[in-house]
Amino acid sequence: MPPGRPPRLSLDAIITAADRILEAEGPDKLSMRRLAGELNSAPMALYHHVRDKDQLLLLILEKHAEQIPHPDLPEDPQERLTAVALLLYELLAERAWIVEVLAAGDLFAPSALWFVESMIGAAVDHGCTTEQAVEVYRAIWHYILGNLIIRVISARRRSRTDTPVYGNEAIAQMSIGTYPHIASIADRWDELSDRDSHRHALTAIVNGLLDSYGPNTQPRRHRVGRR
């Protein structure tokens, strides 16, 4: 029996309670004070088990990641990389709350390392050096993160207030004459933005990255001609 005051809280209980609030009432309702209340404890007591709120969210993500089965993947490296990236995207998109933490680092919960490994592995199988594969992985990750952040944040803003996003009027006004392309689609901007084109874009990005580091290919700083 270890010495010291016996714990009343436990990391597991904290994570479970936090996850429950998250699922039931959304990320806005999850605060350290609220969580402590739920656990009949003081807010600062949580900080003995958790460094900060970000780490708590990360731990919740880890818990989720553990339960995600690893699917069978295509043989072809290029297809495989695309498939994993898409899978990762969709899993994260279902959990809007993580976006706030994801930015903190480029790797996530330990259990989610599988995704990193798969993506780097696919790039290596395709012919990349390990260093190149890491760069490919990071580029894809940056794209996914940027996409998620914009999607989540603007969705959240829409749900809070009914005023449209910041500068839509700016588009309409500024662009006439000066910015012909923008003007020509200004009225359909939101529609075009909402369309989930991420499948196509992700595929194209993967192709572009792998092509640039392809087998029998020296890294090219700029590829000017087409094909």
Next chain:
Amino acid sequence: MPPGRPPRLSLDAIITAADRILEAEGPDKLSMRRLAGELNSAPMALYHHVRDKDQLLLLILEKHAEQIPHPDLPEDPQERLTAVALLLYELLAERAWIVEVLAAGDLFAPSALWFVESMIGAAVDHGCTTEQAVEVYRAIWHYILGNLIIRVISARRRSRTDTPVYGNEAIAQMSIGTYPHIASIADRWDELSDRDSHRHALTAIVNGLLDSYGPNTQPRRHRVGRR
């Protein structure tokens, strides 16, 4: 002379003061209370001129954007798109504080619309339809944003505490055996992450996107084979 209490504050003065704090002491020091103090005013007085802090930051960005000259660009659409994207990236990377607002929407200050227009225009010149060009632009923007966010946030974390990022120990432990590729570069992870490979990645992404929507090309949902 309009009726009503004469203003003591002005939007311009607010923006200027905020920008000064930002340049001089960094984003951490810019708070609404501090800013109000600087202007010999009460915090809530600012909110008559500005919707919220995010909008204030956006206005500062707008002020910066006005002063950025529009450079000459390459003729070739593909090169041009890459050049604009790189330029945009570098301009934003110099202003780490904006990252926090950028997420709020996919377009930024009105003056920055020039970038959007240039990128969409280049894609159109390359042979994209307008709709496709918007998708290309957004994909590139997502990548840039994701890259910036990770770069800025992790840099900020490093500067605050000297403890390394979250799960580096997790990499080292978890990955041995299970995740061979990660294990093989675990010790060099930070080094590889820091390397600014964004030029190459951005070029490759642009190429991939334009190829996928290229001239004489039907939009392909998945391109499986190579070349």
Next chain:
DNA sequence: TACAGTTACCGTACGCGTACGAAAATGTCG
């Protein structure tokens, strides 16, 4: 029993963004 060591908890306090409504300072009108 007394005391030290160790672990877990918590009370207080700070600065943050900002919602809300009252108050101040001007114009105009009767």
Next chain:
DNA sequence: CGACATTTTCGTACGCGTACGGTAACTGTA
């Protein structure tokens, strides 16, 4: 001179994350 409408400023208050230092509850040892 009021009375009023209009515009701007501001005092108060809420909930947030969390730094800091104290206290409580247990173990072992003297």
